[in-house]
Amino acid sequence: MLNNENLISDIINNVRRLFQIVNEQSKKAEKETGITGPQLWAIKVIGDAISIKISDLAKRMYLHPATVVGILDRLESQRLVLRERSTKDRRVVNVRLTDQGDNLLKNAPEVAQGLLVEGLEAFSAEKLKMIDDGLESLVEILGAQKIPPYLIRSNEININRKRSELDNNVS
Amino acid sequence: MLNNENLISDIINNVRRLFQIVNEQSKKAEKETGITGPQLWAIKVIGDAISIKISDLAKRMYLHPATVVGILDRLESQRLVLRERSTKDRRVVNVRLTDQGDNLLKNAPEVAQGLLVEGLEAFSAEKLKMIDDGLESLVEILGAQKIPPYLIRSNEININRKRSELDNNVS
DNA sequence: TCCATATTGTTTGTATACAAATAGTTTGCA
């Protein structure tokens, strides 16, 4: 029983460390490239897609469109990206890298996600399966709470949440 | 090989889901209590300690003191906490809950950390060990990068980083 | 065709989050 308690607090601590380290990685990339973590992340997604519209960029970054607009404003003022309004659908704005943006992308370091992939490639399938199962358990514990109990109790709350829930649940 | 690739992308996805769900939990607590996630977290830490000075609060929350000052400003304007300058060391400001803050704390929901503990308690020691080992591996992969290679290359960078490194590495 | 509705990006307002600079205070050492 006491042993279990220790294991649980170890797990909690490791989750917290994971969060901290990912944040630190982002800050490190910032020192090396001169742009912030989220800005670099946007550059990477835009570079992958060559050209991408704002709403799709927001979805791929798991961010709110309003947040992406701010990030793009700053990247544009640094001449790293270009906005181009679509002629087919004039509501749409496409974003792509400038030559400067492309250069920065070429010399940019990996973000946490890249490091993780690199490190995991050294592991056996069995070990990978074990890691994945463990994470799956954590997600299930927290994810089970995602079915909100007030779905039954109140409709108002759900109506108010509709827009943001949709924004968050883009797969 | 292909199987390994799938496992790796599953792991990455689960890490990302973990981040998202923790953030969502924070927002849920916000709807229920009327105060934001970080504010509730501060209330919980302050309540645990009865009285705590700003710098210790910042350490326990793994946040920069400047951030905590802002959070406390807002909690104070809602009459949920009190600031009291120490008479022993007049540089120190102690914070404690008001009766209102105490009431809110009593009725506040668990944050993600609490849910995680609750869910994990249902697991066997073997399963807990497995989860912990998996997380440990992820932390090691990312943590290995924490020894910065430019420690040798450049001293200037390290001098500039000294202050922030210390702030980040509070254990 | 015409208009209600939906989509898309932006603006506005608020809340984190941190680095750097600052003011007030304490401590250590010469």
Place this chain on the structure above:
DNA sequence: TGCAAACTATTTGTATACAAACAATATGGA
């Protein structure tokens, strides 16, 4: 004792991050 150095909380400035409201545009149905 007296002063340099360290500590503590705050202020200032910048960058996320999102909800809500908005303007411009597109689409579908009557």
